[in-house]
Amino acid sequence: MTQVLIGDLRYGAVHNLLSCSAASILAPCASSQATFEDCFAKQYAIIHRLETNKLRNVAKLFAHLLSVDGISWGVLGCIRLTEEDTTSSSRIFIKYLFQELSEYMGLVKLNQRLAEPSLQQYFTGIFPADSMANMRFSINFFTSIGLGGITDRQRELYKQMPRIMAERRAAEEAARKAAGGNSNSGGSSGGSSSSSSGSSSSSSSSGSSSSSSDSSSSDSDSDSG
Secondary structure, three states, X not given: OHHXXXXXXXXXXXXXXXXXXXXXXXXXXHHHHHHHHHHHHHHHHOHHHOOHHHHHHHHHHHHHHHHOOOOOHHHHHHOOOOOOOOOHHHHHHHXXXXXXXXXXXXXHHHHHHHOOHHHHHHHOOOOOOOOHHHHHHHHHHHHHOOOHHHHHHHHHHHHXXXXXXXXXXXXXXXXXXXXXXXXXXXXXXXXHHHHHHHHHHHHHHHHHHHHHHHHHHHHHHHHHO
16 A cells, blocks of 8 residues: 555645545554554665655655654654765655655744654654764755754754863763772782781791791700700
8 A cells, every 4th residue: 555655656646645634544543553654664764766756755645644643753763864874865755754744834833843852762863963973964954955944953952062072071081080090099009918918928037037046046055055
């Protein structure tokens, strides 16, 4: 069924289907939603095999389902928007997907959905914060397709990244110094114990030598007598 929707129908027919309610697209059973969610991940994994028209139909179908909550927004968790993790086809798909979402929902509502705390775990790939290079790529991508407005939070974080990274480096350096200090302290303690042990042995040896001398003197006196 999904292949028919995204592959064999022309744009006009798909558009007519998408204008229906989500209930008319999805069968009235719980497994249907899960099926379409699984289909999203599978289609994204092979998106590079689709020609542009089919790719656009895929994006329109899933944008519609997302906009009416026909499928969970958790499906977006399979997308990682970085230069290394995307191809020209996957970038085109993401472009169409978000442009359609913006058209269906409006930029304000789309921004509100993308800001929902319960969904943030699914958007870390689309709006990466693991490096400034990846953040910059994501920001530039959405800006280039006319959706720079959904990157406002990411832009603010990007401005703070130099300070955050400096604080992180300082904390790591402090942790290394603390670990080194503990190691040195343990070494010194071991050295002191060895010295004490050595001193004790030395004292014992001296004591033994003195005893031997006294014994020899006594033996000599006895022989003389």
